[in-house]
Amino acid sequence: MIARPTMNVLLTGVGGQGVVLASFVLSRVAMSEGYDVKQSEVHGMAQRGGSVTSHFRFGDKVWSPLVPQGMADLLMAFEALEALRYANWLKPGGLLVYNALRINPSPVSAGLASYPADIDALIKAAWPNTQCVNANALAAQAGTVKAANVAMLGAISRALPFAAETWEAVLRKAVPPKTVDVNLDAFRLGAASAAAPAATCSTTS
Amino acid sequence: MTSKVETKEAVEILSGNEAIARGAWEAGVKLAAAYPGTPSTEILESLAEYEDVYCEWSPNEKVAMEVGIGASMAGGRALVCMKHVGLNVAADPFFSSAYVGLEAGMVVVSADDPGMHSSQDEQDNRNYAKFARVPLLEPSDSGEAKEFMVAAYDLSERFDTPVLFRTTTRTSHSQSLVKVGERVETAPVTQLKRNWTKYLMMPANAMVRHPIIEQRVRDLAVYAESSPFNRVEMGDPRVGIITSGAIYGYCREAVPGASFLKLGMTHPLPAKLIAGFRSRVEKLYVVEELDPFLEEAIRLLGIKLDGGKELNTLLGELNARYVAQSLAKAGVPGVNPELLTDLGPVAADLPGRPPTFCPGCSHRGIYVVLKKMKAFVSGDIGCYTMGALPPYNAVHCSTCMGASLSMAHGMTKVMEPLAEGAPVDIRNKPIGIIGDSTFFHSGITSLMDVVYNRGNTLNIIVDNSTTAMTGGQENPGTGKTLLGEPSETVDIPALCRAIGIKRVTTIDPYNLDEVERVLREELAANEPSVVIAGAPCVLQFKIRHPVYQIDSELCTGCKRCLQAGCGALNLYEDAAGDRKVEIMPDQCTGCGVCSQLCRENAITRPEPAEGRGS
Numbered sequence: 001m002i003a004r005p006t007m008n009v010l011l012t013g014v015g016g017q018g019v020v021l022a023s024f025v026l027s028r029v030a031m032s033e034g035y036d037v038k039q040s041e042v043h044g045m046a047q048r049g050g051s052v053t054s055h056f057r058f059g060d061k062v063w064s065p066l067v068p069q070g071m072a073d074l075l076m077a078f079e080a081l082e083a084l085r086y087a088n089w090l091k092p093g094g095l096l097v098y099n100a101l102r103i104n105p106s107p108v109s110a111g112l113a114s115y116p117a118d119i120d121a122l123i124k125a126a127w128p129n130t131q132c133v134n135a136n137a138l139a140a141q142a143g144t145v146k147a148a149n150v151a152m153l154g155a156i157s158r159a160l161p162f163a164a165e166t167w168e169a170v171l172r173k174a175v176p177p178k179t180v181d182v183n184l185d186a187f188r189l190g191a192a193s194a195a196a197p198a199a200t201c202s203t204t205s
Numbered sequence: 206m207t208s209k210v211e212t213k214e215a216v217e218i219l220s221g222n223e224a225i226a227r228g229a230w231e232a233g234v235k236l237a238a239a240y241p242g243t244p245s246t247e248i249l250e251s252l253a254e255y256e257d258v259y260c261e262w263s264p265n266e267k268v269a270m271e272v273g274i275g276a277s278m279a280g281g282r283a284l285v286c287m288k289h290v291g292l293n294v295a296a297d298p299f300f301s302s303a304y305v306g307l308e309a310g311m312v313v314v315s316a317d318d319p320g321m322h323s324s325q326d327e328q329d330n331r332n333y334a335k336f337a338r339v340p341l342l343e344p345s346d347s348g349e350a351k352e353f354m355v356a357a358y359d360l361s362e363r364f365d366t367p368v369l370f371r372t373t374t375r376t377s378h379s380q381s382l383v384k385v386g387e388r389v390e391t392a393p394v395t396q397l398k399r400n401w402t403k404y405l406m407m408p409a410n411a412m413v414r415h416p417i418i419e420q421r422v423r424d425l426a427v428y429a430e431s432s433p434f435n436r437v438e439m440g441d442p443r444v445g446i447i448t449s450g451a452i453y454g455y456c457r458e459a460v461p462g463a464s465f466l467k468l469g470m471t472h473p474l475p476a477k478l479i480a481g482f483r484s485r486v487e488k489l490y491v492v493e494e495l496d497p498f499l500e501e502a503i504r505l506l507g508i509k510l511d512g513g514k515e516l517n518t519l520l521g522e523l524n525a526r527y528v529a530q531s532l533a534k535a536g537v538p539g540v541n542p543e544l545l546t547d548l549g550p551v552a553a554d555l556p557g558r559p560p561t562f563c564p565g566c567s568h569r570g571i572y573v574v575l576k577k578m579k580a581f582v583s584g585d586i587g588c589y590t591m592g593a594l595p596p597y598n599a600v601h602c603s604t605c606m607g608a609s610l611s612m613a614h615g616m617t618k619v620m621e622p623l624a625e626g627a628p629v630d631i632r633n634k635p636i637g638i639i640g641d642s643t644f645f646h647s648g649i650t651s652l653m654d655v656v657y658n659r660g661n662t663l664n665i666i667v668d669n670s671t672t673a674m675t676g677g678q679e680n681p682g683t684g685k686t687l688l689g690e691p692s693e694t695v696d697i698p699a700l701c702r703a704i705g706i707k708r709v710t711t712i713d714p715y716n717l718d719e720v721e722r723v724l725r726e727e728l729a730a731n732e733p734s735v736v737i738a739g740a741p742c743v744l745q746f747k748i749r750h751p752v753y754q755i756d757s758e759l760c761t762g763c764k765r766c767l768q769a770g771c772g773a774l775n776l777y778e779d780a781a782g783d784r785k786v787e788i789m790p791d792q793c794t795g796c797g798v799c800s801q802l803c804r805e806n807a808i809t810r811p812e813p814a815e816g817r818g819s
Contacts, residue, residue, distance in 0.1 A: 084552045105556050111764045
């Protein structure tokens with residue numbers, strides 16, 4: 001058997017966006033496919049609008065739960081500013097996928113700091129290998145904007161070596177029973193958007 | 206170690222905290238007690254979902270520890286959990302529990318927080334094991350957390366000692382694969398045993414116990430030599446690394462080919478095992494987070510080390526990259542070159558994203574008013590500590606759970622008294638502020654002190670009917686237990702009156718005029734007073750009222766509403782280039798605080814319904 005090296009995925013976003021649920025799904029998909037898995041997040045104050053990061057790693061043997069800085073194969077950012085903030089966690093050739101969504105941090109809401117006006121251009125400049133996803137719009141199209149985290153999972157699914165059936169089986173168990181169809185739709189729309197990126201994708205609040 | 210079930214179905218992915226709960230359940234634990242505290246909270250939340258285990262949120266960690274000691278003395282296996290600083294609170298019974306030992310196993314989990322993700326310090330609680338003379342276990346991932354927890358109860362009973370089980374944020378809050386097993390049923394408890402020379406710690410008995418405790422440490426050190434918790438993994442004999450906990454994983458990644466002595470039991474240490482490892486490697490390093498706990502103990506054994514704390518840091522968390530760089534700098538061969546590359550530049554001048562009050566939070570109005578009054582506020586531990594952050598900047602000190610009221614009292618006792626008849630100096634009369642759960646934890650005794658010792662401070666209790674910062678746990682004021690049973694609710698105003706507070710006022714924290722009027726009145730009083738700002742947590746109780754909106758014609762862009770520091774408000778430039786504020790309807794919960802700050806009457810609610818606000 002060929003050794004499968006550890007793949008490193010960093011998820012970033014804002015408390016309340018479902019970063020933790022997305023990590024939960026990723027971990028279980030990888031486990032179902034027979035990988036060793038380690039995942040770590042910092043929560044506790046995460047529901048109060050703070051920055052949230054989650055580390056997800058899988059391979060034949062994963063020793064530690066933290067993605068080393070500069071070694072992420074994939075950065076999955078649920079918010080544009082959090083994409084820019086963590087772009088240098090990617091390794092050369094790594095892929096950045098970000099949700100074209102602006103959520104003001106509290107210093108911006110309080111008028112004490114400003115949100116970068118040209119965020120999409122800044123992200124592209126910082127990391128050329130970038131895909132922009134309108135995850136909130138795709139989720140709304142599926143039925144609820146709350147499924148934006150699952151649309152993001154769809155968008156990155158092609159970059160990971162997991163079977164479509166595994167994603168679906170795990171998602172069915174991970175989301176509330178009443179929302180299974182909406183979430184599966186959001187996932188498919190996310191996956192389709194990655195295959196055929198939208199002509200325009202720019203960050204809005 | 207316990208038997209492992211080797212079927213694929215019996216592998217689950219669990220967080221370290223869930224794995225600890227699973228291990229306690231498998232070990233036949235009968236009782237678990239804790240006070241919530243990040244990163245320990247989910248242990249009891251998870252264990253409460255299993256049948257056959259009594260679980261409770263105690264009002265504080267000291268009480269939880271005593272409940273656990275009682276259960277263990279009665280003959281039921283007990284688990285007690287807390288964050289690192291919680292063990293300071295519980296230290297008194299913890300030290301005595303080490304003297305008395307137990308009838309049935311007791312494990313004390315201390316979840317430490319290197320890096321202070323959500324704590325006021327980063328003390329290394331491994332020191333408590335040495336200090337209290339108890340064995341110390343440190344799992345490195347969830348799989349070990351479960352295995353170690355089951356084994357900890359056998360260790361506890363074999364050596365008649367409580368076991369300190371130390372995790373960190375990275376073991377508690379990381380998920381990894383766990384082989385799960387079945388529950389071991391322990392004997393039913395039907396009778397209380399009398400053994401007062403062992404269980405009653407008065408000087409005559411304690412003097413008998415102390416030499417037994419010191420012998421126990423020596424016996425444990427012998428056990429450590431062959432304990433399954435410790436193992437040698439020989440690789441490149443040029444480099445030996447002694448490590449423990451999550452750091453083991455970082456070291457395996459940093460120097461993949463090295464030889465390792467991986468310690469799962471880190472007090473007392475196995476002297477012969479370490480000396481033997483020393484003799485098999487050319488250079489020997491200790492890599493550990495925070496204090497040089499292992500290093501100092503190993504050096505005291507007379508074993509030569511080639512590098513320890515001087516290669517890394519006393520501060521914060523380690524990670525694989527940091528470990529690799531520090532060892533490479535020391536000339537260690539075989540360091541993973543991928544971890545030594547230069548990083549790309551960090552995007553400059555990005556606004557930070559600190560945690561803040563949720564839109565609609567009942568604490569917001571209090572801090573808007575306190576800031577306006579330029580009051581000095583003695584704070585406490587909870588969501589309301591965030592009143593110290595911009596734009597409020599309205600909390601001026603905070604040390605530990607329950608300290609707000611007593612620190613304010615201490616301040617007034619050294620300040621010069623006002624001249625007879627002089628008006629109160631609002632800027633220099635400290636106000637204590639404390640949440641409901643923290644008040645129950647250790648604020649009640651502080652308030653008693655204020656009354657008993659003739660203080661005159663204003664004490665605000667922000668009662669949101671939950672333990673909010675840790676995710677909304679029940680407490681003695683919520684009317685419900687951890688197991689979901691209905692319970693009595695502490696009547697806070699009646700409790701304050703019973704203590705001897707004569708001025709007890711309850712206010713609506715969303716009504717800014719009322720908040721300011723009452724606070725000014727109570728500050729002027731020359732006797733202690735309590736103001737209870739009671740309104741349920743919007744996050745926990747999912748409270749939403751009809752949303753407000755801003756009339757862009759009336760908005761002058763003065764930014765006065767932004768003093769509320771609410772995430773639902775957004776400053777923007779309109780097509781004409783004028784500065785305006787808008788309300789994001791999916792964020793707004795209709796609390797009305799911003800509308801009370803607006804002087805232009807631009808913020809209104811289209812359908813004034815029942816509920817909050819003006």
